[in-house]
Amino acid sequence: MQTPPGRGGIAVLSLRGPAVEAILAEAFRPSASGGRGPTGDRGELQLGHIVDGARVIDQAIVARCGDWAEINIHGGPAVGAAVLCRLLDLGAVVMPPSTAAAGCFRPGHPAMYNPAIGKEMLQVLPSAASARVASALTWQWSAGLSQLAAEVLDSISRHTGPSCHCPTARPPADATDPAQAGEAQPQAGTADGLHACADALRAAARRRAMMRRVLCPPAGRYAEVVLAGPPNAGKSTLANALLGRAASIVHDRPGTTRDWVRELALLRGLPVWLTDTAGLWETTDDVDAEAVRRSAHRIAAADLVLLLGAGRLEPLPDWLDKLRLPPGATPPATPAAVPMLAVATKIDLIPPPPDADAAVCATTGQGLDELAARIIDALGLASFHPRLPQAFTDRQEALLARAADALDAGQIDSARASLAELLG
Numbered sequence: 213m214q215t216p217p218g219r220g221g222i223a224v225l226s227l228r229g230p231a232v233e234a235i236l237a238e239a240f241r242p243s244a245s246g247g248r249g250p251t252g253d254r255g256e257l258q259l260g261h262i263v264d265g266a267r268v269i270d271q272a273i274v275a276r277c278g279d280w281a282e283i284n285i286h287g288g289p290a291v292g293a294a295v296l297c298r299l300l301d302l303g304a305v306v307m308p309p310s311t312a313a314a315g316c317f318r319p320g321h322p323a324m325y326n327p328a329i330g331k332e333m334l335q336v337l338p339s340a341a342s343a344r345v346a347s348a349l350t351w352q353w354s355a356g357l358s359q360l361a362a363e364v365l366d367s368i369s370r371h372t373g374p375s376c377h378c379p380t381a382r383p384p385a386d387a388t389d390p391a392q393a394g395e396a397q398p399q400a401g402t403a404d405g406l407h408a409c410a411d412a413l414r415a416a417a418r419r420r421a422m423m424r425r426v427l428c429p430p431a432g433r434y435a436e437v438v439l440a441g442p443p444n445a446g447k448s449t450l451a452n453a454l455l456g457r458a459a460s461i462v463h464d465r466p467g468t469t470r471d472w473v474r475e476l477a478l479l480r481g482l483p484v485w486l487t488d489t490a491g492l493w494e495t496t497d498d499v500d501a502e503a504v505r506r507s508a509h510r511i512a513a514a515d516l517v518l519l520l521g522a523g524r525l526e527p528l529p530d531w532l533d534k535l536r537l538p539p540g541a542t543p544p545a546t547p548a549a550v551p552m553l554a555v556a557t558k559i560d561l562i563p564p565p566p567d568a569d570a571a572v573c574a575t576t577g578q579g580l581d582e583l584a585a586r587i588i589d590a591l592g593l594a595s596f597h598p599r600l601p602q603a604f605t606d607r608q609e610a611l612l613a614r615a616a617d618a619l620d621a622g623q624i625d626s627a628r629a630s631l632a633e634l635l636g
Contacts, residue, residue, distance in 0.1 A: 220287030225295065227304065228280035235302045236281060239263065240274055262295050269294050326358040328636025332605050339431035344481030348423070348598035357416055357608065360601040361631045364409045364615075368624050410619035412601070417612035419602030425593060426482050427604070434476070435591045436485040438510050441520035446557035446574055450520065451488040453574040454479065454584065472510045479584040482593055487514070516551050516590050521565075522558040551590055555583065608634060 227235065242260035256276050262269040262285065270291045273284040285295050300306070333353045340346040352358060424432035439447040455477045477486040487510050511517055556564030556571040559578065564571035570586050572579035588594050603609040611634040618627035 223285050223287045223292040223295075225283040225285070225292075225299070226280060227283060227299065230279065231303060232279060232281050235299060235304060236274065238302050239298055240272065240283075241268075242274075262298060264298050264301075269298060324358050324362045324635065326353060326362070326635040328634065329353050329358050329608070331636070332608070336427065336431050336604055339427040339429075341428060341476060341483040342426075342478050342481050344598055345426045345483065348426075348596075348602065349604055351598055352602065352604060356599065357601045357603065358635065360412060360416060361612075361615075361634050364413065364619075365628060365631050365635075367405075367409060368619070368628060406619050406622070410616040413612045413616040413619070416601040417603050417609045417616065419600065420604065420606070420609040422593065422596055423602055423604045425591070426596065428483070431604070434483050434485050435515040435593070436474070436487060436510075436513070437477075437516045437518060437587055437591075438472075438487045438489060438514040439518045439520060440489055440511050441518075445520040445522055447520050448473075448488050450518075450555075450557060450572065450574040451475075451486055453572075453577065453580055454486055472506055480588050482588060482596060484587070484591065511550065514550050516553065516587065518555045518587075519552050520555050520557050521568075522556070522562055553586060553590060 239262055240258075240260055241263045242258045258274045258276075260272060260274065262272045262283070270285045272295075275282040275284070283295070285291055296306070330353045333349055337346060337349055340349055348356075425435055426432065428434060439451055441447055451473070455475050472487050472489045474485050474487040476483055489510055490506065553569040554567065556568035558573060559571045560573040560576055570579060570583045572583050574580070585594075603612055611630045615627045615630035615634070618624075618630060
């Protein structure tokens with residue numbers, strides 16, 4: 213697969229090797245001929261269908277280029293999996309992503325030589341689920357991290373004393389992005405120049421933790437937000453509204469949701485898992501009791517819980533109250549407690565209580581943007597900014613930290629070597 217897993221408009225599979233045409237002869241039926249098509253010419257595009265005998269799996273466009281072919285299909289996960297299984301049945305083998313050749317990148321900027329960061333960018337880019345995250349990755353190659361390292365190298369080459377400066381420690385002004393966080397910009401000629409450069413490098417290394425939270429595995433791990441509350445509190449309706457599509461069944465009958473449903477949502481351009489759960493209530497029915505038990509399991513493992521209530525916030529079950537963090541508390545490294553936001557729902561029908569953290573009407577959209585902002589803030593992602601220098605691989609994080617420590621210790625040659633290795 214040349215595209216990341218998940219929902220999308222298209223998915224692209226690359227088929228390479230001497231058996232390409234033999235596999236396509238079995239799996240691809242061009243529309244023009246209505247049967248098994250002839251070998252395509254180099255550069256040829258053919259519209260047709262991926263088939264398994266008489267069964268049509270999906271419509272496809274096949275592009276041939278020498279000894280390989282590119283198969284373009286619809287972007288649903290089920291379609292991609294079905295086409296991939298068909299190719300595997302015909303003898304294809306899934307290969308890991310190929311690494312870019314060292315000499316295949318031009319510098320992202322005329323003043324930079326940064327093939328290592330460009331190579332890592334292409335390797336990690338399929339892990340970006342949104343344009344905002346992809347922008348953060350590509351910026352590190354064309355500016356961002358690359359420019360920070362290059363300018364620190366230039367500074368320590370021209371200044372062997374504390375007069376070096378670091379002009380890229382702060383993001384550029386961006387009127388379209390509300391986040392404008394950044395470190396204070398050190399000035400040339402100040403006594404703290406070397407340490408200011410070290411601080412900027414160390415800050416870029418620290419941002420690796422945030423990049424992990426906006427990239428899908430194996431590059432990172434998304435945060436999980438669980439919607440919890442009594443039956444008919446509007447959990448499934450709110451989940452669908454935040455997702456922008458109907459993933460959960462909505463019905464007036466209590467207990468419609470019996471098992472949790474988890475889907476990827478983009479909130480303020482950042483990906484999070486959004487998990488809809490069964491209503492929390494006392495029941496003697498075995499099926500409903502199991503549904504509540506599964507909800508409790510997802511709540512305990514969540515990064516953030518939205519406690520929903522229509523008109524009033526219901527008293528929490530004892531086990532859930534014990535999991536709730538006090539307001540303003542910092543989650544421990546191994547959390548036994550979970551951050552929670554009290555969300556009043558159906559505010560078009562019932563006024564929200566004064567103690568709610570957020571108030572929404574999922575059917576009209578009222579309060580959804582404010583809730584998304586509260587969620588991103590509660591997850592610690594509000595300071596994410598695509599135009600800040602930030603490490604997006606473990607290698608980058610380690611080299612930035614090593615260079616910063618060397619600068620603080622006055623070990624200029626060691627810092628220079630670490631930054632040169634970072635850029636490649």
